[in-house]
Amino acid sequence: MSISPATLRLRTALFWALPVLACALPLATNPYTQFVLNSMLISTLLTLGFNMVIGSLGQLAFANVAFFGLGAYASVIAMNALGLPWLATIPLSGLVGAAGGFLASAVALRGIRLYYLAIVTLAFGELLRWLYIHADGLTGGTDGLALPRETFLGFRLGDDTAQFYVFLAVTVVLVKGTLNLLRSRLGRSIIAVRENEIATASLGIPTARVIVTAFMWSGFLVGVAGALFAAHIGRVFPESFGLTQLIVGFAMVLVGGTGSVLGSVLGAVLLTALPEYVRAFPGMEEIFFGLVVIVVLLCLPQGLASLLRRLSPVFLERHFRE
Amino acid sequence: MLMQLTLSGASQGAIYALVALSLTVVYRSTTVVNFGHGDLVMSGAFVAYVLVVGLGLAFLPAAVIAVVAMFGLGVCFSRALIRPIRGGPHIGFALMSIALGYTLRGIARTVWGREVLPMPRVFDIDPIFLGDVVLTGDALFTIATVAVLLALFFALLAFTDVGKMVQAVYQSERGARLVGINVSRFHDLSWGTGAALGAVGGILIAPVSFLHPDLGASFLIKGFAAMTLGGFGSLGGAVLGGVVLGLAEQYAGAYIDTALIDITAYLLIILVLLVRPRGLFGRKAVVKV
Numbered sequence: 001m002s003i004s005p006a007t008l009r010l011r012t013a014l015f016w017a018l019p020v021l022a023c024a025l026p027l028a029t030n031p032y033t034q035f036v037l038n039s040m041l042i043s044t045l046l047t048l049g050f051n052m053v054i055g056s057l058g059q060l061a062f063a064n065v066a067f068f069g070l071g072a073y074a075s076v077i078a079m080n081a082l083g084l085p086w087l088a089t090i091p092l093s094g095l096v097g098a099a100g101g102f103l104a105s106a107v108a109l110r111g112i113r114l115y116y117l118a119i120v121t122l123a124f125g126e127l128l129r130w131l132y133i134h135a136d137g138l139t140g141g142t143d144g145l146a147l148p149r150e151t152f153l154g155f156r157l158g159d160d161t162a163q164f165y166v167f168l169a170v171t172v173v174l175v176k177g178t179l180n181l182l183r184s185r186l187g188r189s190i191i192a193v194r195e196n197e198i199a200t201a202s203l204g205i206p207t208a209r210v211i212v213t214a215f216m217w218s219g220f221l222v223g224v225a226g227a228l229f230a231a232h233i234g235r236v237f238p239e240s241f242g243l244t245q246l247i248v249g250f251a252m253v254l255v256g257g258t259g260s261v262l263g264s265v266l267g268a269v270l271l272t273a274l275p276e277y278v279r280a281f282p283g284m285e286e287i288f289f290g291l292v293v294i295v296v297l298l299c300l301p302q303g304l305a306s307l308l309r310r311l312s313p314v315f316l317e318r319h320f321r322e
Numbered sequence: 323m324l325m326q327l328t329l330s331g332a333s334q335g336a337i338y339a340l341v342a343l344s345l346t347v348v349y350r351s352t353t354v355v356n357f358g359h360g361d362l363v364m365s366g367a368f369v370a371y372v373l374v375v376g377l378g379l380a381f382l383p384a385a386v387i388a389v390v391a392m393f394g395l396g397v398c399f400s401r402a403l404i405r406p407i408r409g410g411p412h413i414g415f416a417l418m419s420i421a422l423g424y425t426l427r428g429i430a431r432t433v434w435g436r437e438v439l440p441m442p443r444v445f446d447i448d449p450i451f452l453g454d455v456v457l458t459g460d461a462l463f464t465i466a467t468v469a470v471l472l473a474l475f476f477a478l479l480a481f482t483d484v485g486k487m488v489q490a491v492y493q494s495e496r497g498a499r500l501v502g503i504n505v506s507r508f509h510d511l512s513w514g515t516g517a518a519l520g521a522v523g524g525i526l527i528a529p530v531s532f533l534h535p536d537l538g539a540s541f542l543i544k545g546f547a548a549m550t551l552g553g554f555g556s557l558g559g560a561v562l563g564g565v566v567l568g569l570a571e572q573y574a575g576a577y578i579d580t581a582l583i584d585i586t587a588y589l590l591i592i593l594v595l596l597v598r599p600r601g602l603f604g605r606k607a608v609v610k611v
Contacts, residue, residue, distance in 0.1 A: 119546045283429065287432065290421045
């Protein structure tokens with residue numbers, strides 16, 4: 001299906017209009033909604049990272065939760081130990097996450113796939129969490145680590161509004177980067193590997209390199225999300241990176257649409273906002289996420305992005321076969 | 323000292339073996355790895371707890387009712403939620419089972435909040451002293467129950483028509499369909515059996531440890547570790563892996579460092595993966611193009 005130039009222009013306009021409009025949001029928020037908005041941006045990066053491996057590459061990697069934690073801890077430790085400013089730790093955390101992704105891809109390339117990969121990465125993530133608790137000299141143990149207070153260009157680091165603009169800029173850049181990656185030859189190869197790895201290899205595409213790329217980019221996104229998360233909460237705890245993050249991330253990927261960038265954003269925004277209404281009751285959040293995943297799997301396996309695609313070609317992502 | 327550790331390791335290991343076996347039952351017959359399994363184990367324990375503490379039933383009838391209830395839940399889950407997505411990608415199964423587990427955990431938390439519940443002691447017999455080894459009623463009962471259950475289970479597989487049917491489906495689903503086995507129903511019953519066996523594990527652990535809604539996650543990983551060690555999809559391997567894991571935890575905790583008890587399972591998974599990815603009894607997967 002071809003897209004007319006007018007539709008393309010409209011899409012580009014839409015893509016850039018959203019963040020520009022979002023810049024005005026802090027004018028109309030109270031501290032609480034500002035906090036939730038910031039959470040949405042972090043969730044967007046997390047979901048993008050999850051979706052890269054789960055949706056685009058079609059592998060079950062549970063380690064992403066672990067890289068999220070790694071990124072957060074790397075950011076705080078770099079600030080405390082090396083005295084780096086927080087902004088400088090963002091790319092650093094991304095690189096730490098990417099290194100984790102590289103490790104996970106090495107496991108995947110040993111022929112350990114799907115469920116087995118999930119189990120191994122699950123074990124790895126839990127092992128890391130145990131390390132956060134027991135290496136208390138470095139990580140503060142169960143009490144976690146507080147961020148140092150610093151100011152940047154006159155903003156205090158803990159100021160949610162100032163953080164919002166940083167988060168927004170980072171998120172927009174990485175969403176655009178992910179879109180570009182998926183439209184590139186390499187990104188197409190990721191989709192091809194998901195569809196049929198053997199056929200892809202027989203076309204002369206270096207599948208190993210493709211898998212490593214997908215894992216590393218996923219790790220990078222999640223690592224960056226970790227650095228943002230550390231500043232957002234102001235403290236990192238081992239508990240924040242447990243298995244709960246996993247179902248939340250999965251639900252966001254699924255509700256938005258697996259393998260869809262637009263879906264990652266949609267899912268993250270929606271599923272960050274909705275649970276705020278059920279948070280008052282213990283256990284409600286778990287039931288909510290569980291039921292959302294079940295209903296979406298049964299009724300709308302392609303997620304919300306597929307609904308939008310049906311409405312208008314503006315939302316058609318080019319790495320989709322329609 | 324060594325004997326004592328072996329005993330407690332064996333009684334822990336017996337429970338891990340049950341959990342790993344129940345995971346394998348579902349995996350072998352439906353090729354679905356149930357990521358919500360830990361929460362099924364937890365739910366079984368909770369149902370038994372409610373019947374004992376809330377309704378004042380005796381332990382045994384409560385346990386039987388809980389196991390039957392979990393069997394029903396497993397069958398319903400398979401029919402209502404797994405069958406519709408049967409044709410879809412594997413990731414769908416994983417997500418579905420995670421979602422089920424998460425929902426169960428949420429329900430448990432809604433009812434109990436975050437408190438930790440002690441189950442009344444069941445086997446309050448005086449511990450038996452053999453030399454310097456203490457035999458507690460709980461450990462004896464756990465090991466005996468699991469041994470009997472496993473003997474029954476494997477006898478069923480080895481000597482009955484049911485076992486032949488199971489073998490047939492394991493060998494070839496299409497072939498089993500052709501000779502008139504209702505494979506869909508077999509899948510449902512496998513889910514039920516898996517859930518029930520897992521529930522037995524939960525019920526056995528309940529009197530010995532505290533119950534809380536997040537109990538499931540650790541059981542899941544221990545079950546996985548046992549499966550990985552024994553070889554994915556091998557029934558006997560799962561049992562052996564479970565016992566070995568239980569023993570390894572106790573020994574590592576006593577002779578190296580108590581903090582290791584928590585991570586023995588994770589280390590085992592990673593170690594097996596590095597040394598021999600198919601485990602002790604696993605078969606090498608052959609990819610047909």
